[in-house]
Amino acid sequence: MFTTDPQLKRPDDVYQALIDAQQDLSAEDAERFRARLILLLASQVGDDDAVLAAIEAATTSLKEHAHD
Template identity: 50%
Template sequence: MPLNTQPNLARPDDFYEALIDAHRDLSDEHSAMLNAQLILLLANHIGDMAVLREALAAARLALPPRAG
């Protein structure tokens, strides 16, 4: 199963709102911890190492170039 990079959320605005709500009133440290926990939970749900490697590569490619 290849990584699906096409829009796939039935209600993306609702997800975004829930994500923002989950981070509300958290310190930067706790926000980073929440992100890490969410990534691990979703990776476990996906369970396919090939798909996870595709996602990691795609996320890295989407980063802006490093300064310097």
Template identity: 50%
Template sequence: MTVNLDPNIPDPDGFYDELLQAHAGLSDEESDAFNARLILTLANHIGDRAVLRAAIEAAK
């Protein structure tokens, strides 16, 4: 299974802005915890272990 690494988010700048806004006012610890929750939420949405494994390797 492969991971799509090509641009695939409509309005990527808008998404990036939303992501930054989600971190606004958070301490470093709170920001790290938010990132962990977001990663786990998206991983659960994907659900496919082969895709998740490929994503982990791509991120390394």
């Protein structure tokens, strides 16, 4: 079952690492970094259905908050 509940033990550390990794990158390189990270994490998950559910959840969330 797909969950959107937080699962990370150190979310603030992960968030900061994501920010730091992109800090000195151009917009284009930051986009490439995010794409590579997504593919690496999808491979780590190793479950096509879970990855597809995550894509759907992200798409739905973006649409719901498009005007925030």
